[in-house]
Amino acid sequence: MPIKTKDHIVEELKGKIANLNSDSKEELFGKVIEVGDGISVISGLSDVMMSEMLEFKSESGSIYGVVLNLNEGSVGAIILGDSSKIKEGDEVIATKRILEVPVGENLIGRVVDPLGKPLDMKGDIKAEKYYPIEKIAPGVITRESVKEPVQTGIKAVDAMIPIGRGQRELIIGDRQIGKTAIAIDTIINQKGQNMKCVYVAVGQKESKVASIVAKLEEEGAMKYTTVVLAGASDPASMLYISPYSGTAMAEYFADKGEDVLIVYDDLSKHAVSYREISLLLKRPPGREAFPGDVFYLHSRLLERSCKLNKDYGGGSITSLPIIETQAGDVSAYIPTNVISITDGQIYLEPDLFYQGNRPAVNVGISVSRVGSSAQIKAMKKVAGKIKLEAAQYRELAAFAQFGSDLDEETKKKLERGKRLVEIFKQGQYAPIPVEEQVLVYFAISNGFMDDIEVEKILTFEKDLIEYGRNNAKELLSRIKESGLLEEKDQEELKETVTACKQAFSY
Amino acid sequence: MKIKTKQYARALFESYEEASKEEKDKILTNFVKILKDNNDLYLLDRIVVDFTETWDKNKNIVRAEISSAHKIDEKTEDVLVKKIKELSSAKDIDIEKKNNKKLLGGVVVKYGDRILDSSISTRLKRLQEEFSS
Numbered sequence: 001m002p003i004k005t006k007d008h009i010v011e012e013l014k015g016k017i018a019n020l021n022s023d024s025k026e027e028l029f030g031k032v033i034e035v036g037d038g039i040s041v042i043s044g045l046s047d048v049m050m051s052e053m054l055e056f057k058s059e060s061g062s063i064y065g066v067v068l069n070l071n072e073g074s075v076g077a078i079i080l081g082d083s084s085k086i087k088e089g090d091e092v093i094a095t096k097r098i099l100e101v102p103v104g105e106n107l108i109g110r111v112v113d114p115l116g117k118p119l120d121m122k123g124d125i126k127a128e129k130y131y132p133i134e135k136i137a138p139g140v141i142t143r144e145s146v147k148e149p150v151q152t153g154i155k156a157v158d159a160m161i162p163i164g165r166g167q168r169e170l171i172i173g174d175r176q177i178g179k180t181a182i183a184i185d186t187i188i189n190q191k192g193q194n195m196k197c198v199y200v201a202v203g204q205k206e207s208k209v210a211s212i213v214a215k216l217e218e219e220g221a222m223k224y225t226t227v228v229l230a231g232a233s234d235p236a237s238m239l240y241i242s243p244y245s246g247t248a249m250a251e252y253f254a255d256k257g258e259d260v261l262i263v264y265d266d267l268s269k270h271a272v273s274y275r276e277i278s279l280l281l282k283r284p285p286g287r288e289a290f291p292g293d294v295f296y297l298h299s300r301l302l303e304r305s306c307k308l309n310k311d312y313g314g315g316s317i318t319s320l321p322i323i324e325t326q327a328g329d330v331s332a333y334i335p336t337n338v339i340s341i342t343d344g345q346i347y348l349e350p351d352l353f354y355q356g357n358r359p360a361v362n363v364g365i366s367v368s369r370v371g372s373s374a375q376i377k378a379m380k381k382v383a384g385k386i387k388l389e390a391a392q393y394r395e396l397a398a399f400a401q402f403g404s405d406l407d408e409e410t411k412k413k414l415e416r417g418k419r420l421v422e423i424f425k426q427g428q429y430a431p432i433p434v435e436e437q438v439l440v441y442f443a444i445s446n447g448f449m450d451d452i453e454v455e456k457i458l459t460f461e462k463d464l465i466e467y468g469r470n471n472a473k474e475l476l477s478r479i480k481e482s483g484l485l486e487e488k489d490q491e492e493l494k495e496t497v498t499a500c501k502q503a504f505s506y
Numbered sequence: 507m508k509i510k511t512k513q514y515a516r517a518l519f520e521s522y523e524e525a526s527k528e529e530k531d532k533i534l535t536n537f538v539k540i541l542k543d544n545n546d547l548y549l550l551d552r553i554v555v556d557f558t559e560t561w562d563k564n565k566n567i568v569r570a571e572i573s574s575a576h577k578i579d580e581k582t583e584d585v586l587v588k589k590i591k592e593l594s595s596a597k598d599i600d601i602e603k604k605n606n607k608k609l610l611g612g613v614v615v616k617y618g619d620r621i622l623d624s625s626i627s628t629r630l631k632r633l634q635e636e637f638s639s
Contacts, residue, residue: 016636024624026593029616044619093621 028094030075032056035086038235039280040065042075048094051134057091065092066099066237069281076281078237080115098134101245102127103252108196111213111227114242116249119229120213131248133241137303144309146343149374150261150318153189153431154182156361156424159383159441160390161346164374165259166307166316170338172323172330173348178359179322181428182346183263184212186320188219189431190261196253197225198262200246203239203269206231215429239273247304247317254308254315262305266322267298271334288333295337302341330365344368357425363390376483379434382441386420389445393417412450419449422457432465435480439468442490443497452506460506467500511549514541515556519564568596570617573604575625578613590617 030044042054054065054077063086069076079086080099102116104127111120118125146164163169171179187197199216201209209229216222226249230242243264250260264270271294278291286292298321305319321342323335328350330339339345344367353360372380396414400406406414423444426432432440440461443449452460468476475492479485485493518537525533541547562569570590572578578586583601590599594617606614611626 013637017633024622024628027621027623029619029621046619 030092030094032086032088032090032092033074035079035083035088037276037280038079038083038237039277040077040079040083040086040092042077042092043073045075045092045094048075049096051098053095053097053099055093055095056086057093058085058087060085064099066241068277069283078240078277079235080237080241081235083235098132099241100130100132101248102129103131103249104128107226107249108224109222109226111209111229113234114228114230114238114245116245129252131252133244133248134300135248135251135304137300138306138308138312142306142308142312144307144314145373146307146316146370147373148259148307148316149376149379149434150186150195151189151193151434152182152186153433154185154359155426155432155437155440156359156363157182157346158375158379158434158437160363160387161344161361161366161368162370162372162374162379163318163320163344163368164307164370165318166305167344167368167370167374168302168305168319168321168342169368170321170323170342170345171348172325172335172339172345173360174325174328174350177348177350177353178428179324179348180208180212180265182348182359183265183320183322184215185429185431187216187225187261187263188221188429189433190224191220194259195224196250196258196260197221198228198246198250198260199225200228200230200243200262200264202230202242202264202266203232203234203273204229204265206233219429236273236276239270240277243267243270243301247301250317251304254306254317255313257308257313257315259316260318262317262319264301264319264321266324267338268324268334271297290333294334295341298334298338299341302338343370357421358428359424359426361424363387364394376434378438378479378483378485378489379441381485382438382445385445386441389413389416390420390424393420415450416444418454419444419452419457422454423449423461425458433480435476436465436468438479438485439472439476439493439496440464442493446494446497448497448501452501456506460501460504463504464497464500467503468496471499472496509544509546511552511556512560514546514549514553515560518553518557519560523564562600566597567600568594568598568617569600569602570615571602571604572613572615573606573609573625574613575605575607575609575611577605578603586613586615590615593620594618 028045028047030042032040033043034041048067050067050070052067054067056063056065063079063081065077065079067075067077102125106125106128110118110122110125113119116125116127146166148165150163150165152158152163157163171182173179187199190197213227216225228242228246230238246262250262253260271290274294274297275290279285279289283291302319302321305317307316308314321338323338325335326332347362347365348360349362352362392413396410397417400414423440443464449457449460472492475489475496479489522530522533541550572586587599587601609625609627612624614625615622
């Protein structure tokens, strides 16, 4: 940018003044008849549109709202801001615009509220563009089947519940069980994977979000991540719009042909905030007091996740919605709704968690409806039987408790299963690259771990990865690049594992 | 069943319109009596509001409010009235004039639920927004 002299500034201002459209337009106006709890009832505004933005002219400046109800003689709206500043009788003007949020590259690395205003004290955000928060999901002709993998870096997930770019995979489980941890690990693992991330915190404790942001910052993940925060103390209206505005920010990148990962943490709180708004607007309550359109609330949000085909830029939005269940009850209203909308779920179980199997993924109930088409060929080859083996182990283990007389085959399966369970264990914030996962799974599924004691499996795994990194660098990077596992590669893997076993004398 | 203020207002308006000249006085007394019998006298304020609304709607009258920082001369007022009639296609206009120093200059015209804001203060605000973006 050239240095501006004073004359330039004056000239520019002159131009702006000359071009400013100062014609007054005919506008719609109404008056506040009722206000409170984040909602408002307004008289007048006879030609206002649904979801139109309203400007409340309060004494302490303008506050914006969104129309949600059109009744005979009155209009119901949610207030996006401090509703205590609005008085009865205040003027309201219809803006003839749908609610929009700033989008663009400048939002990367920032923490913003659902309206795109910065919350991280890093200065103003210059928006390149504005996107409406509500948009109709891409249609059939613009889409393509999901086939590229998202590497979560979590062994249990990448092997058995593969997630593809453009998929919607639900993370479901009780409180305090590691739902957010899976999502955050996935974000951390997207480094260098050509992925932009959006983390939408709906009704989360600000302390929790602060520690997440600090962690992402530490891992260098904020370089490609935007955090949209509607905290627990924000009004319900903010919580309600936050997933939509996060999606709008993601759509900007998807439209440019990039891949985006978006995490909604969590949609149960989103549904609760929508219930609050609906009840205050006197919409009739249905099951669990949720309004009738609570299914549409989530379906229209999650349908916006997609994989676009080449003609439409080839971008994608992968979403990881999170649902919190009460005492493991997956058959409550909101969980069943979201399960039926998404392309699969990762179910986390308290029992597993307290036994120390973390991440506490229940392999039996967790599924990915996209399946192995979202895995690289090498992973498909080594992990093909893993899910079956893990599921069989769970059944047998329950059965084997009754008697000790077991045939050889069953004993073998049990032993293999025990080792598998050990392999699935993984620390938080420690995602493992896919090629190293291939190495580990190759070792276990080909029986190289059967003669190692169960207690020592984790140390062996660590040593194996370490050994692979040092001695089979070329092989691993070849697997990573090509995604394939040729005969030759398998031989080399075999050699590596055997050599490692000898080197550490297991 | 509880009768709504709007229904009272409409009933009153319609019976007033239908009545002959002599009966018109009687109608109001009767109406108040009915309100008393129904124990609805406390609704009177709201019925008045609804009644004026019904009346305006049926007689095609539009209520307008012209606020300005300075007094408007008659000539300007005539122009404004003509313009409002044109925009709202109303037969009659009931004008209320207001003085508002905060506008600094220009006028703000309100009629029905429309507003035409061409005050200096709003224009300055728009200029400010333009510069800050």
